[in-house]
Amino acid sequence: MSDDSPPTGARQGFTEPWRERLPLPAPEAMDAAQCAAAQALIDGPRKGVYGPFLPLLRSPKLLERVAAVGEYLRFDSVLDVRIRELVTCAAARHVTNQFEWLMHAPLALKAGVAPATIEALRVGARPTGLPAEEEAALDFSFELLRNHGVSQPAYEAALQQFGEQGVVELSTLLGYFVMVSWLMNVAHTPAQASAQGEPLQAFPL
Template identity: 30%
Template sequence: MRINYAPSTPPTTNPDGTPLPEAEQKATAEVYERVAARRKPRPLIPLDLALLHSPPIANGYNALLGAIRTQAVMPQDVLELSVCRVAILNGAVYEWNAHAPLALKAGVTAAQLQEVKSLPISTFTPEGKIINNVEKPVGSSLTDFQWDVVIFTDAMTKNIKVDDAIFAAIKSRFSEREVVELTVCIGAYNMVSRFLVTLDVGENNDKSMKDPVNIESELKK
């Protein structure tokens, strides 16, 4: 990583060796406990150890992403599909390699995930209208609603301004709560991908994104 990782256990001193105030030590330890609880049974991951340089930020991140992952009513296959597309659009190898297996476990097929990986990045007019990827390709393995989610993800990520037609497709398929959850998920994982790539968390920037078929084979072992 481009900076050092934070300690894997709650620090009791500042980087210069001076002791942390007792209240800050207690607050920091509580953040570590909350982050560790969300990761169980796994240990803290490199992303956690990057964020824990700032315990308040790590705490807020943990709460938001934990809510998206465990409290959203939007089906996980939809959310993971959007996260994987964000990873492709932003070149976030760490994010793709972490979430592609989750997408497969949630029910996205390897063929569908491969299409998410290989589909050209959508382009848009200044007004937000899509230029390419106007229609789902003939023979696409993606369902119609998956296609709409991918294009919505492209619009939010690459253009920010989402055309009314693209938004209408999402609004017609999901409840207002689900629309909010999907929109927050895409926005949140754009933040995550930018953090991961900028700091090269996990030293993944020069690595390849795993092939969905190979990931599927690993999951079956």
């Protein structure tokens, strides 16, 4: 393993010897469509090319469409930012994705999620003592992630807290972050070098 490889805790879906499978292509290797897709990310609210967009550069039209969905869900959803970040952490924990966890756990804390809640998620425990809206969001998320469906009580609790549009966006938010996390798990996309906080327990593949 080379000296510049990420530490084990920051690797994603690690094998030995570890290597990033789909890193950022060299600028001279990118075609016009890839360059345009990368520039759109740099010019948009993300301000850079990182995370799932590194492997997605291999399919620039898909990147553009995925980026548009993610941009809405992250920055324009009717869900409060605290709920968005909490649910994103739940999705990252479910699929053990280091990049999304280490990016969004600090954002969840900044948005007002309790540190004890984030730590419980990190170690795979059920957070307790939650505000009603966080309880509804996590109950809904856990059921959908684990059972691939949602019971009537969990649905009604989420509907009461977030309304029909919120339930639709909550479901789609979970699906979006599971999707991009799966892609990064396959690509072995590491957490950002500047990431702070405790990583998730990695899994060998």
